[in-house]
Amino acid sequence: MSDVADRAEWRIAKDIENAMARARKMPQLVADGHCHYCDEQIAHGFLFCNTDCRDDYQSEQEAKRCAGR
Numbered sequence: 001m002s003d004v005a006d007r008a009e010w011r012i013a014k015d016i017e018n019a020m021a022r023a024r025k026m027p028q029l030v031a032d033g034h035c036h037y038c039d040e041q042i043a044h045g046f047l048f049c050n051t052d053c054r055d056d057y058q059s060e061q062e063a064k065r066c067a068g069r
């Protein structure tokens with residue numbers, strides 16, 4: 001009766017694999033007190049001043065990745 005345990009282990013491994021793939025796609029950003037998109041000064045620990053900037057930044061990165069191919 002090791003079927004269930006085997007499947008659970010497989011799922012966990014798959015989850016880790018997916019998370020790592022996502023982390024590789026998203027370059028590590030350092031929170032330096034400035035919005036990474038519009039360069040506005042923001043509270044320390046934040047990467048973007050709002051969700052619009054985050055979304056725009058992400059779509060810009062995606063566009064760059066596509067263009068780089």
Ligand SMILES: [Zn+2]
Nearest residue numbers: 035038049053
């Ligand atoms: Zn911004």
